Amino acid sequence: MKFSYVDIRSGNATCALEVNGQKFEFHPTFHSDALGDFVSYLASIHPLCKLSWKDGAFHKINGGIEWHNGPYLLRWEFKRDFEDLEITITENQNPMVDRTKNTNFPRTVLKTKCNFNEFTLCVVKELDRVIKQRGILGYRQEWQNYTFPVDGFLALKYACLYKKPFEITKKQNGTSLEEELNLVIKNID
Template sequence: MKFTYKLNSIGWANVELEIDDVRVYIRPSYLSEPLVDLVRAVESLIPECVEPDEVKNMVIFSWDSEPAIHRWNLEIKENGKLRIKIDVFKDGIETLPFETRIDKECIFNDFIHEIVLTLEAILSEHGIVGYRKQWYGNEFPISSFMQLKHYLSSKSKFPIMINNPDEWDERFQSDLSYELEILKIKKLQ
C-alpha cells in the first residue's frame, strides 16, 4: 500500500493511493479541506482517538477536485482491515451517476502509517505556517497528526489531563513539551 499527498501550487494537491494493483490519482483543491477530512475520518475509526460515543465503523466524506468530486468511503472490516472505496462524480454533482475508482481492503494500521508519513513529509517541506500559505489560508491538521502519530507508537489514547472531571467547568490539558517532541520529524518504525 502507498499513500502520498503533496501540495502543488496554491490551493491544489496531488494525491496518490495504491492498494495491490490498483492506483488512484486525485487532485483536490482548497474548495474542500481534503487533508483535514481524511485525518479526522481516520481518527473517528480509532477508539483511542475519539470519545467512546464518537467511534464509527464507517465514514464518508468528499473532496472537491474541480469540477469532479471524489467521495471516500472508509469502513472497518474484520482482522484489522480497512475497506477504502472512492467514487468519482465527474461533473461534481453527487446525485448523478458515478464511477468507482478503487474498492479495496488494506491493513488499517498500514494506512494510518502511510498517512502519518505523508503528514511528516508535508511538515518537513512546508512547515506549519508555510502550509497555511500554500493551502490558501487553511490550517494544517496538527492535533490530528499528533494523535495519529502517538497512536501508531503506543496504541493508546493521547495523554490528556482533565481538571475538574464530571463538573460543568471541566478543563482539558495536554503536555506541550510532549507535543513538541511528537512534532520532531523522525522516521516511524
C-alpha cells in the same frame, strides 16, 4: 502500499494512492479541506484516537468525506472491521461546475480492502513528511483557507508509535505543549 500528498501549491495538491497493486492519482482543490477532512475521518475510525478525547473531538463521520477535484467530487468512505479497512472511492458530479446531469456519475474508482494499521502508518508517515517539509504556517500559506490538521496528525502518530491513545486529560487545563512538540519532531519508522 503507498500514500503521498504532494505538489501542495496555490490551493491544489496531488494525492497518490497505491493499494493492492492499483495506483490512483487525485487532485483536490482548496474548495474543500481535503487533507484535514481525510485525517479527521481516519482518526474518527481509529480506536486509539477517540478513547481519551472529549466527546466530539473526532466524532464518527458517517457517509464519508468529499474532496472537490474540479470537474467532479471525490467521495472517500472507510469501513473498519478490526484489522481490515475497506476503502471505497467514488467520483460524483460537481454541481458547482456542471449543472447538466452527467450519466457517467457516480462512478466507483476503487473498492478494496487492506490492513488498517498499515494504511494508517502510510498516512502518518506522509503527514510527518509534509509537516516537516512545509511547517504548519507554510502549509497554510499554500493551501489558503485551511490549516495543517495538527490534532488528527498528533493523535494518529501517537497511536502508531505507542499503540495507545494520546492522553490529553493528564493535565487539568489542557495538553502539554512540550509533549506535542516532541511528538511532531519525533521520527516515525
